Amino acid sequence: MTNPFEYAPAPESRSIVDIKPSYGLFVNGEFTEGHGTSFKTISPATEEVLAEIAEADEADVDAAVKAARKAYEKVWGPMSGRERAKYLYRIARIIQERSRELAVLESIDNGKPIKESRDVDVPTVAAHFFYYAGWADKLAYAGRGTDPRPLGVAGQIIPWNFPLLMLAWKIAPALACGNTVVLKPAETTPLTALLFAEICQQADLPPGVVNIVTGAGATGQALVSHPDVDKVAFTGSTDVGKAIARAVAGTEKRVTLELGGKAANVVFDDAPLDQAVEGIVNGIFFNQGHVCCAGSRLLVQESVADELLAKLKRRMSTLRVGDPLDKNTDIGAINSAEQLAKIRELSEIGEAEGAGRWSPACDLPETGFWFPPTLFTGVSQAHRIAREEIFGPVLSVLTFRTPSEAVEKANNTPYGLSAGVWTEKGSRILSMANQLRAGVVWANTFNKFDPTSPFGGFKESGYGREGGRHGLEAYLK
Template structure:
């Protein structure tokens, strides 16, 4: 597979291939649904293929879940709820600890699987995704017997059956964000993974069996939006948790309105990454790269709008372009790869269309020099300059490796531009002045604000947004509230 190397930056040294073996993963040709502790066939006949975004190779086929399948899963979860919720918290914690340890033991296998099915580099799945997945289960295992001390009353009770729908950008991590607090609080779960990345959730079902989790506590029903709609509208669901696009989130909010179901939504974003004139340039460049090119920019909290103080704009952009020219794009299973494949042909088409819109509206496009592989779904690291707040690339969530650059002169102008968005999920501040960090962060309407870093996550820290980025929090003590009757 073709790779972009740092020879583009004038460096004569190249990286030898360092591929991770895919032999550690045994992917079955076909998968059914995981209901009541067992893999089972669907009531329907429709099967869907999941492909590797890097090669377009068919990895496996899986079941398109029907409304009848969802009903079976919800009934299994309801049956299991009475026993699971009655367990002492310390007993539930034991299962969560077992799951966390098994995830650690199988982390290499799961990292390769996630890279194959999602397209992100193995360096990210191995060093970021999987450690965080295990950490979330460990963290919420610790809360399971301390719910009365979480600040939600002396005797909070679980809600019942949680219907959870997760996206394709962090399949296993989003699963952990949803399932770990739900189980710790005593709820049971029916989860629907994204249609382009179902495999890690199906492997997680096997981990649940390996951990001895009681039947029906976790159920996994695969499929597309039809399956998701059947799940969130099912009358047996007590709580809906959704991570995905704002448009779908709005539709779900309308569907559950008036039903009494609890709802949390973690939706889109257009995060502002603000660089002041006293920021260390090299450190800021690394943070900008992490903010928008991590996971090919397919991150809801990506720093997709760079706001740079006017006096250092040219210097910063020169340094940023030099850095982007050293990024290596290619085989996601190569440990040297920085930029992997876009998740699907549909997502690549959206990114491409929005980039063309940016050019048509007069913004200046610059893409890192690289040759894209002939098969798979690829888009080069790209930035737009000459961008105003009226440009589509500054307003719409692109969800790809595309950065829009705007300038500002004063802190007040930076805050005004950062908040001039329908979204409010994330922001970053780069400056050497601690007082400026506190002053600016306090004015930003964003659920998470990073200071002199970006895209750093921890299970103890709550995550969520404002405005059209959704409501509710996941992670930390706050993440328990959505799964408790308080």
């Protein structure tokens, strides 16, 4: 199919962002050099080096935890919820004021399209701080007793797929409840977390309330195992989540884990197919498929499978892959060479196991890390691409005949983070939602998030909830 419209490039200017040559750690309200070595963060779209980043060692993590403990005991813990709320509101407003800067930096460092970071990530980040600012003086009504108390120091580790949004999911409820924070961003996407540190300074947040230590796995390990951390919150891979659970076993640390997923997007024969196609595309190609709750398994009723696939392929042919800073781009760069290698490997395994692979014709840039939107047909539940989390723009298509078969196939996974149901029958939506073993079930939509709504999974997708009133429970005694 030829596209009747040719889109001229519409790049967002990089000039709004001032990326420094090197960054230190943010400890006790100040940027410090750190004792460890440094590493480079690169642009996944161009492979250019963006900045040198300090790698925190155990001594740096210890200094950050001590600063957080002091701030908790002397300032933030004793402070009234009403006063804490003022700081959170201030942070939320500064995020809105600097939203364009944050969006551009996120797209440069992460590779996601600017229209997603601009229209989804950053507005939702501000909304989380506004929402939890409203809770700060109302914790007695959160369902944790009339006088709920904060836990103390929270050690938080976030992934590279939504660097700023995951930061907000972790930091906003922790601060609202009176805890202080030591946060470790992913090593491939530290820049927006470090810009958030500047926002904390701009908001006059008391020193030590938020500390940011950059680094890789060893830094995260030092944070998780630090004896003066009261709470560990982690979003990332299931394997690392299991290691964290083992590390804190036998201690008094509280833990929440938000891990992998292999969500089923279930389309019945009475579904509005054009609407479903948009939901399928949003479910798996949003953020290059770098979404733990991505709808990576499409379960479609046999009687409409051919019609739906034809519509889906037509829609996929219109997706634009390329420069993340171009406002016309639908699919940006894969976050790293390592992730691209994993996506390629599992896609080749899918072909080798007999599934039919299809991608629309699209020109990929010569530099950077890129993968075309891809779907596999003829997939069985035994295929690795139907069982393992690919974490890329790859969709596995399976069929079913009856609702009970759909439920059985959807639940046939070690994960249980999310699911989608597409049908015009409200009773069927409720019946399916009741049977699907998933923390979030979307009805006739997908990948919709709101700070007032809890998010989390079952089975190997982790435990605990983030967002909403439920998100406060993880940070209160």
